[in-house]
Amino acid sequence: MQLGELEKQVLQYLWNTQEADVKQVHAVLGLTRGISLNTIQSTLDRLFKKDLLNRTKQGHAYFYFAKVDRDALVAKLISNVTSDFVDEGEHSLIAAFSSASSNLDDSQLDKLEQLIEQQRQLRKGI
Template identity: 40%
Template structure:
């Protein structure tokens, strides 16, 4: 029997669902101990305290969270911003799947933005225009 692989974690060395939930809790409120992180995970996903502690340890070893000793427990906080992590994960996907054509990557960005809403597509256009201006200004300095 062939097991269908979960589409939520296709790439090796990516983050699992619980790791993302833990990071989300710490982005919303840094300096939480494991019990407080556990309490901020949605009730339908509620893992045990031991599981959350193991997840925090994995994230610490991956360099995504840092910690400070507070009495007998650690207080955790993220060591990476959401946008920085998103950039890293997107870079990993691009390096893994890139076929050598820039059009493939750009088309994917446009499709994702369009799927979100019209505002996201407008934001993408604004980012492109801003980057063009920055590049144009840089050429004038040479």
């Protein structure tokens, strides 16, 4: 799955606001960038069809909200990208994460270590 720049911005907006209709999203993202209401509507519909948004009808308008949280989406995108390059059991994914972690500061590395430990505990059923 690939996401365009506008799709990422819409998701970011919905993660921060919880729920919005097309006019609200357009007022924040469209007007300032010269993007039409129809483009925002199409973007919301694409994200809905990609199963990243849910929507509820209220009157004549749909209100959209994120179906997946940011962390779950990032994990899904990483998995999609790496599955094209990494064979099962291969360690290049671990090497890539190790390389990427060279840009992290100590507090970020501590947080990563904490998250890894949480995953270990989940696997053990604790």
